[in-house]
Amino acid sequence: MKTLIGGAVAAVLGLIGLAIWFKDFLQILSGTLPIMLLLGGGLALYLGFDELKDTWKKDDKTPAPATDSVDQYKQEIDQLKKEIETLKTGKA
Known part of the structure; x- marks a missing residue:
């Protein structure tokens, strides 16, 4: 107030x-x-x-081309999958 x-x-x-x-x-x-x-x-x-x-x-x-990085990541994933499979078969 x-x-x-x-x-x-x-x-x-x-x-x-x-x-x-x-x-x-x-x-x-x-x-x-x-x-x-x-x-x-x-x-x-x-x-x-x-x-x-x-x-x-x-x-x-200018943005970098995304296809190169995508292909690179796909190759890395494939390599890691192969390593996982070899580890699974090695332990069994």
């Missing part, structure tokens, strides 16, 4: 202060707005360029 009352008092005082010093408020706003736009635009340019570099990196990477 104290927070609600404190917030209401602060809003009323802010509204009164804005009405009294409106000309000063506009002067401060006119001074900070270009700086905010400049910094925001610079940040947007940086993030856009960083995203563009990421897409270039993705395009440069």
Whole structure:
């Protein structure tokens, strides 16, 4: 409840202060707005360029052919199956 009352008092005082010093408020706003736009635009340019570099990196990477690795794994599985069969027959 104290927070609600404190917030209401602060809003009323802010509204009164804005009405009294409106000309000063506009002067401060006119001074900070270009700086905010400049910094925001610079940040947007940086993030856009960083995203563009990421897409270039993705395009440069060519995936290795999967058929070679699949054939290699099939050969290894066949060899392991043969070893298992020889171990089974050797123990029996």
